[in-house]
Each structure stands twice: as C-alpha cells, then as structure tokens.
Amino acid sequence: MKKMISLLVHNRPGVLSHVAGLITRRGYNVESIAAGLTENATRTRISLVVSGDEWELSQVTKQLSKLIDCIEARDIKYSEAVIGEVALVNLDVEPERRPEIMTLVNTFGMRIADLDNNTLILQVVGSTHLVDMILNGLAPYRIKTIARTGLVVLPSERCEKQEHFL
Amino acid sequence: MKQFHDTDLSGARMIVSFLEKAGVKVVFGYPGGQIMPLYDAIYEAAFTHIITRHEQAAAHAADGYARATGRVGVVLATSGPGATNLVTGLATANMDSVPLVAITGQVPTVAIGNDTFQEADIYGITIPVTKYNYLVKKAIELPQVLAEAFYLASSGRPGAILIDVPKDVQNETLIPPEVGSVRLDGYNPDPVLDEVQIASFAAILTQSRRPVAYIGGGVTISGAENELFRLVTESDIPVVSTLMAKGSFPEEHELSLGLLGMHGAKYANLAIHESDLILALGARFDDRVVGDVNHFAPGAKIVHVDIDVAEIGKRVSTHLAVVGDLKRVLTRLLTLVTPIRRPEWLRQVVALKGKYPLLISAAGDLEGIKPQSVIRAIDEATCGEAIIVTDVGQHQMWAAQFIVSRKSRRFLSSGGLGTMGYGLPAALGAQVGCPESQVVLITGDGGFQMNIQELATIRENDLPVKIVIINNGCLGMVRQWQQFFFSRRYSQTIWKFNPNFAAIAQAYGIPGHTVDDPKEVTGAIQAMLAAPGPQLLDFKVVGEENVLPMIPSGGGQTDFYDA
Ligand SMILES: Cc1ncc(C[n+]2csc(CCOP(=O)(O)OP(=O)(O)O)c2C)c(N)n1
Ligand SMILES: [Mg+2]
Numbered sequence: 001m002k003k004m005i006s007l008l009v010h011n012r013p014g015v016l017s018h019v020a021g022l023i024t025r026r027g028y029n030v031e032s033i034a035a036g037l038t039e040n041a042t043r044t045r046i047s048l049v050v051s052g053d054e055w056e057l058s059q060v061t062k063q064l065s066k067l068i069d070c071i072e073a074r075d076i077k078y079s080e081a082v083i084g085e086v087a088l089v090n091l092d093v094e095p096e097r098r099p100e101i102m103t104l105v106n107t108f109g110m111r112i113a114d115l116d117n118n119t120l121i122l123q124v125v126g127s128t129h130l131v132d133m134i135l136n137g138l139a140p141y142r143i144k145t146i147a148r149t150g151l152v153v154l155p156s157e158r159c160e161k162q163e164h165f166l
Numbered sequence: 167m168k169q170f171h172d173t174d175l176s177g178a179r180m181i182v183s184f185l186e187k188a189g190v191k192v193v194f195g196y197p198g199g200q201i202m203p204l205y206d207a208i209y210e211a212a213f214t215h216i217i218t219r220h221e222q223a224a225a226h227a228a229d230g231y232a233r234a235t236g237r238v239g240v241v242l243a244t245s246g247p248g249a250t251n252l253v254t255g256l257a258t259a260n261m262d263s264v265p266l267v268a269i270t271g272q273v274p275t276v277a278i279g280n281d282t283f284q285e286a287d288i289y290g291i292t293i294p295v296t297k298y299n300y301l302v303k304k305a306i307e308l309p310q311v312l313a314e315a316f317y318l319a320s321s322g323r324p325g326a327i328l329i330d331v332p333k334d335v336q337n338e339t340l341i342p343p344e345v346g347s348v349r350l351d352g353y354n355p356d357p358v359l360d361e362v363q364i365a366s367f368a369a370i371l372t373q374s375r376r377p378v379a380y381i382g383g384g385v386t387i388s389g390a391e392n393e394l395f396r397l398v399t400e401s402d403i404p405v406v407s408t409l410m411a412k413g414s415f416p417e418e419h420e421l422s423l424g425l426l427g428m429h430g431a432k433y434a435n436l437a438i439h440e441s442d443l444i445l446a447l448g449a450r451f452d453d454r455v456v457g458d459v460n461h462f463a464p465g466a467k468i469v470h471v472d473i474d475v476a477e478i479g480k481r482v483s484t485h486l487a488v489v490g491d492l493k494r495v496l497t498r499l500l501t502l503v504t505p506i507r508r509p510e511w512l513r514q515v516v517a518l519k520g521k522y523p524l525l526i527s528a529a530g531d532l533e534g535i536k537p538q539s540v541i542r543a544i545d546e547a548t549c550g551e552a553i554i555v556t557d558v559g560q561h562q563m564w565a566a567q568f569i570v571s572r573k574s575r576r577f578l579s580s581g582g583l584g585t586m587g588y589g590l591p592a593a594l595g596a597q598v599g600c601p602e603s604q605v606v607l608i609t610g611d612g613g614f615q616m617n618i619q620e621l622a623t624i625r626e627n628d629l630p631v632k633i634v635i636i637n638n639g640c641l642g643m644v645r646q647w648q649q650f651f652f653s654r655r656y657s658q659t660i661w662k663f664n665p666n667f668a669a670i671a672q673a674y675g676i677p678g679h680t681v682d683d684p685k686e687v688t689g690a691i692q693a694m695l696a697a698p699g700p701q702l703l704d705f706k707v708v709g710e711e712n713v714l715p716m717i718p719s720g721g722g723q724t725d726f727y728d729a
Contacts, residue, residue, distance in 0.1 A: 062476040071352035
C-alpha cells in the first residue's frame, strides 16, 4: 500500500535531516519526497509518498507529527488535494525520428526543455500514472537519463469543503 | 568599528546567565578546547559544576539527577570526542523520557565541515537519540534556543535536547535579545482532553469485572500518583507496573502485583491474562513487557492513556485511546466513575498470588550467597526510604523483583535502553540532587567496570553513595540466556579475571569490603548503611543463579520458564 502525506514544517536548518532520519529510523519506505518553500518563508512544505503495510502506514503520520519541527502532517486522499509531478527525460534520438516523438509530445502536452543536435530533453507534467505511461511510451527510443521530482501535493480548500459537507 | 556596551554579553555568558535564571543548581560536565569560553564563564557561575571522569558518566549523572528530582538535568561537553561520549547518555535518557539538556562545544562556524581537529557532526549524530537538537550559528539565537530547549526537555513527553555551540558563537558579544514565552507552532505538549473519550473510558471501566491497571513511567512524569491511588483503591483494580513505574503505586499495597513482563511475577502476568480490561496508563507496551503481542491479554479490552499520540496503536491495537496528561485524565475520570467493589476478582488475584509466590529459589545457603538475599536485605534495611539505583543485568531484575518500592523517583534504572554503566554515575547524580536521601547503588561486576572511574567523582564530592556489587563473576544476564537458549555455550560471559573491588574502592579513598559468607549479609548491609560517607560492599554470590520466572523474548504471558 501507498499513501501521500503533506507535511508542513518550520524552515529551519536540519529539518530535512530530522524528517529523513525519522523515516529511516522507524524503517518506513519512502517512494518519493519533495520539499520546497511555501508562501511563508519560515515554512517548508514536504510531500511524501510512503509505502508499507496498513499498520506501518497508520504509524507514519503520527510519528511525523511528533517531530518538533512539524507544524502539520496530513494524510492526503486524491479527492482532497491537487497533486502532480514533473519528470525531465533526456532522449537519444536521431533527428530523422524526431517527428514521431513530436506527435507524442503534442498528444500528451509535453514541453521541449532543451534541444540541439544530440540532445532532446522533454518535460512531462502530470499524475504519477501519466508520467509512468509516457515514460513507457518513450521506452522504444533510447532514454539517456531521467529526473523526477516525486509527487508534489497541495491540499486544496475547495476539496476540503466538499469533504466537509459530505 | 563595533560598539561595546556594558550590557553586552558573550555567548558563553548568555548561557551561564540563562542557566542561573532558569534556577539550575548544578550541572555535570567535562571541559575541552572548543568549550573553553563557556567553562571560563562558569568560573564565576552561581550554580555548582561537577566534573566527572568521563562524559558518558556526566550524562548519566545528569540523568540520575533528573530522575531523582524531577528537574531538568544539564550536561556539558567539548566538541568531537567529548560530544560523542555523550551519545549513550542521551539515548538512555531519551528512551526513558528523562528531561535532559546537553550543551556541547563545536569547532568555529567557519571551520565546520572541514574535518577540523576534534570536529564531529554531533547535531547529525544525535538526531535519532534526542527529542530535538540545535546547532547554534549566531550568539543572538542563544537565548531563544536555550528557552526552547528547557521547555521542550520538560514539557509533553520529556526527553533529551542537545545544543551544539561553536566556539566563535560562545565568544561573540552582543546585547542579548529579550525572549518572550516560548511557543512552537505544531508542538502541543498538553493536548486538550476529549470529554467523549473520557466518558467512554468511565463507561468501559464501569462494565468491567476484571480490570487491571498497567502503569508506566507516565504516572511519575505527570505526577498522577494520588489520582491513580484513588482510582484503583476505590474501584478494586489490581496494579501491574513497568520498571519505569516502580513505586508510583506503593508495592506493599495488596492491590500491587509488582512488575509484569519478561521477569514479572507469574501472578502479575496471569492477572493480565485473565483480565477483561487493561487500563494502560502512561505506558508504551514495550516488547519486554508485552512479549508476543498476539497473546497479550487475549480476553481484555485495552484502554490506552498517553500524552504521546504516536504511542497509541504502536504495538497493540486499543479499544479506546485517551490522549492527554495522565493526571488530568484521571482527575476528570474520577468525577465520572462510581466506585464499584470487585470482591470476586480480588479473591481470584489473591489466589494467584498465593499459588505462584515470588521466591528465592531454595537451594540452601551452603553454596554461597544468593544474590536475591542481598537485595532482600537491602530492602529490609532501607524500608522504602532509600533511592535505589541499579545497573543493567540480572541484579537489576532481582532488584526490580525484591525491592518493595513505595514512592515515585526512588527506583532509578535504565529501562528502555538497558545501558550497562548507567548505575554508578546515575547514583552520584541522584545523590547530588537529593543530598538528604540515602542512595544505594545495586550494580553488577560487569556494569560497575563500565564507569568505575566515577568512584573518584564520588570521593571528590564526598557523596555518601552506598555501593553494592552483586558479584557473580560473570555477565550474568547474558550467561542466563546462553544457558536457556544457546545450550550452555558460555561464550565470553565468564570472566577469567575480576579485580579486587574492595581494594579498588580503598584506592579511591572509599571504604570497601568483600562479603562471601551468607551469614554476614544482613550485618554487612546494616553496617554499610549506618556508616558515613561513600561505602562499597562486594558480595561474592553464587554464579549460576537465574532470574526467574522468565518469559522468553516474544513469548506469551503464560509461557514461563520456572525455577
Ligand atoms: C553497554 C551494554 N553492553 C552490553 C549489554 C548487554 N548486557 C546486558 S546484561 C549484561 C550482563 C551484565 O553483567 P553484570 O553487570 O555483571 O550484571 P549481572 O547480569 O551479572 O547481574 C550484558 C553484557 C548492555 N546491556 N549494555
Ligand atoms: Mg555479573
């Protein structure tokens, strides 16, 4: 099983070490972790995807909320948040085959991030499922390198309100 | 050019002045290069500094001081090896929720990260063994960090805090900023009680016919002894206790079943097994207590009260969780429960007690001194008035079984981490904190040698700690496991040499005697307790004695090894 957690923490030096340390110490498996500043410079939002059995997953959020730096740790359901990830894919394609790729690029709304004679870097944005699918679709071409941000999660008030009224 | 004012303080002075204002009476520590500015400021501090002979011992001493007094223990050390020597002490304290603040020197900020002489990333190293830690980069942060550290150490579920202070930060001079009251977003040390939960708690309790209170260190931490006493005596609830809770319910009371778990009395574990409701009060279902989770209290509902949400459901699933300060929860609960008598259940429990008494195995005194008889003699001579400190091993478990504790903070032992070498320094720390109390250390011939150098600190400060060595010539607890689970292959557990401990004590200026005659046990203990100043008794006891009963690791509540 997997779950998404959105973690709001104080932006103090060492906060990532505390989060990462807790995760390894308690033996949780992290599929992805993405951190960045928020609207408030003293706070950082960390999006986590953790895998494990049901019991493990029930513990992670409680342990994370216990971190002194943690302001809020929330389990995120798909219905409650806007989620997505970015992947950058460096492809090795001869210029003749590039038109084929362009159809894929257009169909899936990818962006060309870098281009010259021997480089084609595509930027993919979307759900993990979409990114996985596109990477599969690109597999027949030679993929040199990939970088993925991991899931970024932002709880949405609109979704929350709906949840509230349900 | 920088302007200097009379109100300017160096970082080091700020630390000292904070400690003074916080009412700190004593700190334990050990100096070195990168903490010299702080030690210079300590030269004229209003509090006492006790120098130990090893930083680990300073940390344990501060821990013993904190456990005995309930105040925050403070320990200082220099960078690199000084700081790394604290790690075991921090882990020991943090595991048992003991409030401790460690302040370490660090190489100057510009030098950090360069593998500078005596540099160690103590901030990184101690993340997993502290409640929180700090690396202070500017002196202006110090007042806030110190205030937070003391607040965090002692609030909510207490723990160990480390503050790493580079040398230049100790020297940096400025007007210290005012610090208001500390508030940390997202840190909620005193959760608001949920009335609905407490009402269900009362309802479940009223319905129960065979309840057992399983009490942990939380009782002492929240000071809930009186409320607990009222609850269990008014409603006929037998009490089983963890090592950490020893004494927070008087063990001579008929409702007390003493320790539960691996080396608990058989009747305590059987009472749990037969109960229909477990009230887990400030306890965390440690594996040494619960054994096999699937066979723990099979017929019982579990109500778990804890201030730490993360403990709820960590090891066993509970029927009802009440999050909050135990004293407040029980106070509220007492207004909701109507006392009920449960004579049948009490009769059943008394019958268990009669059927499976906790005995010293009766092999006769011919073979030599039974270790348990030494502990019993200490118990009889001190009548629950002394602060008993233990090390880790068989003697610790015998002490837990045979010392009848009557009050909180009178039985100090490393529970969660099980740290050998804890006893001697913790005893000296407890004695510093409670100069009027009789402090008795019960230690093993192994653990005693892990911090034996502290005899010097004890002598130097004239601390009247009474030291009792249960000398079985081996690492008894490990030997016992080898006997039971490794077909008596005593790998590296039986010493080929042990020193003359009495002579060592004498060399440190502490009267020491060896006792090997069973008939002399009681007299020797009485003489030792009556004598002034520190004293050491080395009891040569039979080596093959085992701690019984024993539920093997991961076993169920009814799987006993017996005498
Ligand atoms: C620092 C440390 N190292 C190793 C252990 C493992 N250990 C637990 S009990 C024990 C034996 C202790 O021997 P001793 O101090 O003589 O006490 P006894 O069991 O003989 O009473 C050992 C080695 C430990 N708990 N702590
Ligand atoms: Mg021994």
